[in-house]
Amino acid sequence: MMLGKHLASRVGAVVLGGLLLSFFPGCGGSPPATFRLNMEGRSPDQFSAEQKQLVVDILTAAFGTPDDPYIFPETGLDLEKLRIAAGPTYSEAEGVRHGLFRQHCAHCHGVTGDGAGPTAAFLNPYPRDFRKGVFKFTSTGPGAKPTTDDLKKTLRNGIQGTAMPSFVLLPEAEIEALVEYVKYLSIRGQVEASLFLYLENEEDLPESRDALLDEVLLVSNQWRDAESQIVVPDLKALPPRDSSEELAASIERGRALFRDAKTAQCIKCHGPTGLGDGNDEGDLFDDWNKEKDPAHPELWALPKQKLRPRNLRLGIYRGGRAPADIYRRIFAGIKGTPMPAAGKVLKPNQIWDLVNYVLQLPYEPSPNRPEETTKLTRARL
Amino acid sequence: MPVEFGPDEFKTNERRTIVTRFWIFLFLLVPILGVGVFLWAPYAGVYLPQDVSTHGHKIDHLFTFILLLTGAVFIATEVVLVVFMWRYDRERNQDPVKFTHGSHNLEMVWTIIPAATLLFIAIYQMNAWAEVKIDRPDIPPTLKVTARQFEWRLQYPGPDGVLDTRDDIHTVNDLHIPVNEQILIHLESDDVLHSFFLPNLRIKQDAVPGSTIPVWFRATEIGAFDLVCAELCGWGHYKMKGRLTIESREDFENWLEQKRQEQEAVQ
Numbered sequence: 001m002m003l004g005k006h007l008a009s010r011v012g013a014v015v016l017g018g019l020l021l022s023f024f025p026g027c028g029g030s031p032p033a034t035f036r037l038n039m040e041g042r043s044p045d046q047f048s049a050e051q052k053q054l055v056v057d058i059l060t061a062a063f064g065t066p067d068d069p070y071i072f073p074e075t076g077l078d079l080e081k082l083r084i085a086a087g088p089t090y091s092e093a094e095g096v097r098h099g100l101f102r103q104h105c106a107h108c109h110g111v112t113g114d115g116a117g118p119t120a121a122f123l124n125p126y127p128r129d130f131r132k133g134v135f136k137f138t139s140t141g142p143g144a145k146p147t148t149d150d151l152k153k154t155l156r157n158g159i160q161g162t163a164m165p166s167f168v169l170l171p172e173a174e175i176e177a178l179v180e181y182v183k184y185l186s187i188r189g190q191v192e193a194s195l196f197l198y199l200e201n202e203e204d205l206p207e208s209r210d211a212l213l214d215e216v217l218l219v220s221n222q223w224r225d226a227e228s229q230i231v232v233p234d235l236k237a238l239p240p241r242d243s244s245e246e247l248a249a250s251i252e253r254g255r256a257l258f259r260d261a262k263t264a265q266c267i268k269c270h271g272p273t274g275l276g277d278g279n280d281e282g283d284l285f286d287d288w289n290k291e292k293d294p295a296h297p298e299l300w301a302l303p304k305q306k307l308r309p310r311n312l313r314l315g316i317y318r319g320g321r322a323p324a325d326i327y328r329r330i331f332a333g334i335k336g337t338p339m340p341a342a343g344k345v346l347k348p349n350q351i352w353d354l355v356n357y358v359l360q361l362p363y364e365p366s367p368n369r370p371e372e373t374t375k376l377t378r379a380r381l
Numbered sequence: 382m383p384v385e386f387g388p389d390e391f392k393t394n395e396r397r398t399i400v401t402r403f404w405i406f407l408f409l410l411v412p413i414l415g416v417g418v419f420l421w422a423p424y425a426g427v428y429l430p431q432d433v434s435t436h437g438h439k440i441d442h443l444f445t446f447i448l449l450l451t452g453a454v455f456i457a458t459e460v461v462l463v464v465f466m467w468r469y470d471r472e473r474n475q476d477p478v479k480f481t482h483g484s485h486n487l488e489m490v491w492t493i494i495p496a497a498t499l500l501f502i503a504i505y506q507m508n509a510w511a512e513v514k515i516d517r518p519d520i521p522p523t524l525k526v527t528a529r530q531f532e533w534r535l536q537y538p539g540p541d542g543v544l545d546t547r548d549d550i551h552t553v554n555d556l557h558i559p560v561n562e563q564i565l566i567h568l569e570s571d572d573v574l575h576s577f578f579l580p581n582l583r584i585k586q587d588a589v590p591g592s593t594i595p596v597w598f599r600a601t602e603i604g605a606f607d608l609v610c611a612e613l614c615g616w617g618h619y620k621m622k623g624r625l626t627i628e629s630r631e632d633f634e635n636w637l638e639q640k641r642q643e644q645e646a647v648q
Contacts, residue, residue, distance in 0.1 A: 104620070107616075119616055119617075157553060158532055158553060160534065160553075163530070165531050165532040165617065165620065165621075166532045166553040166554045168553060168554050168555055169554060169555070169622065169623070169624055232648070233647060233648060235647060235648065238647060321551060321644060322643065322644050322645065322646040322647075323645065323646065323647045324646045324647050324648055325646075327647070359547065360547060363545075363546060363547050
């Protein structure tokens with residue numbers, strides 16, 4: 001006996017509906033991913049539609065699309081790695097995963113690497129916008145790009161105190177693919193910026209391969225050169241740290257230097273006791289925010305965000321807690337922020353004294369705000 | 382006379398019987414599939430993960446005991462449901478519904494039996510609970526685990542053996558412990574509720590902001606296992622994953638020393 005016609009048609013409708021629903025995300029009409037044109041801070045009609053299209057075409061010729069990246073082989077970047085990191089997320093039968101950037105990074109850093117992914121607006125500090133080509137925590141000198149190892153380290157350790165998590169459990173090959181892709185997005189972003197500069201100056205855009213390659217190499221060579229620009233901490237100036245007295249003496253010298261408003265000037269932002277309360281005006285911004293005009297928030301993807309000087313008593317060191325990391329931080333500054341490169345002003349032994357003081361800070365009571373260092377945890381022990 | 386409803390084609394008794402029977406069989410599938418999945422799971426390797434702890438068998442025993450108990454009640458309830466649907470369908474029961482004020486004895490029975498069962502479970506599990514959550518070993522902490530959106534920050538005491546001093550060794554997501562030793566973890570949270578979950582050690586403990594919560598266990602096998610967050614803690618909860626490496630005391634110390642040297646690097 002057959003089921004009632006009514007019931008059969010209802011069951012049929014439910015089954016069909018379910019099938020349709022399950023198919024939609026896969027083959028529905030979501031368009032292929034595209035790079036967003038960097039119009040931040042520019043009014044939408046500053047350039048004509050033809051000019052914008054020309055920029056898009058040139059960028060596509062030089063860099064491909066998010067699903068199918070390209071890079072001139074002359075840059076030394078590995079296109080195979082880019083292909084693993086780019087595109088939609090899927091796994092090959094052999095277990096090789098693709099689309100790593102979209103799986104792990106894009107929701108904060110955006111498909112374009114503009115630091116304006118869907119979750120970006122909730123974060124402080126904002127995710128890095130790679131397009132400026134500026135990265136905060138590097139082992140290289142002032143103004144230099146990070147090395148491959150610097151970016152790997154950031155991926156592995158995360159950046160404590162920010163929303164950047166650790167990816168230490170990813171296989172080495174995936175970390176390398178992601179680092180290559182970050183470089184690629186950054187180079188692409190800087191080339192895009194220089195194309196717009198040509199337009200602003202009403203010059204011709206580089207349209208031949210050679211002209212475009214020159215443009216790309218201008219940026220990618222900075223990345224290549226970074227590998228030879230690593231700051232080497234001066235070990236000869238390293239104060240002996242074997243005995244606690246020598247270390248204590250170094251810490252005291254560091255404390256005096258920290259408060260010295262003429263040379264090191266740490267106190268100006270980090271405050272007299274390192275609580276990060278030295279800048280009373282609260283008018284510090286990083287390079288990604290300082291150019292934002294509060295009168296025209298619609299021109300930027302994210303609202304203007306203030307920068308707080310680091311509270312050095314929390315025991316959180318965003319760029320790494322090894323003495324060498326902090327030495328380099330003081331020597332070369334934090335790129336894109338008001339933290340200056342003190343390598344020219346301070347002698348190596350002075351930097352080491354500061355390093356020892358900064359590493360000691362979280363474990364000594366704060367004279368002006370003692371409650372800050374009292375642990376507020378309710379110990380159930 | 383029962384009230385008729387629905388489209389005309391439903392109104393013949395024969396068709397309605399078929400429809401009713403269809404739903405009865407559908408309901409019958411619930412206990413059959415429900416029990417079947419549990420019988421099949423251990424053979425398909427999707428049952429409890431490998432237990433590498435000293436106390437885990439007690440947790441597993443409680444799990445199995447409660448599963449059997451609830452399973453028996455589940456099967457009985459489902460059978461009653463299906464039998465009642467079969468016996469008391471409208472076609473063969475044309476009499477009007479009889480209302481009753483209930484049975485005092487029946488109510489006593491279905492109150493006292495579950496209450497006694499719950500009381501029994503409460504007493505029966507006390508030793509296991511005490512071992513995992515109350516009888517804290519009197520040793521210094523092996524490490525401090527700080528959960529934060531969305532990673533596990535780990536802090537081992539340095540050479541001085543004391544936590545929260547200058548020589549502490551900091552790592553992230555990569556939890557190493559020595560095998561066959563009593564481990565004591567101080568668990569904290571930086572931001573929201575998280576849950577520190579080591580499936581292979583049968584350890585699950587909420588991390589509560591503002592509290593330091595002790596967690597202890599003893600691992601029995603060398604290997605790499607999962608550390609996951611078991612409390613929805615935000616949009617990145619899915620990626621809050623770590624790795625537990627259980628290793629010999631010697632390997633553990635070598636690893637710790639290597640981390641210490643990386644952290645003390647001056648070059």
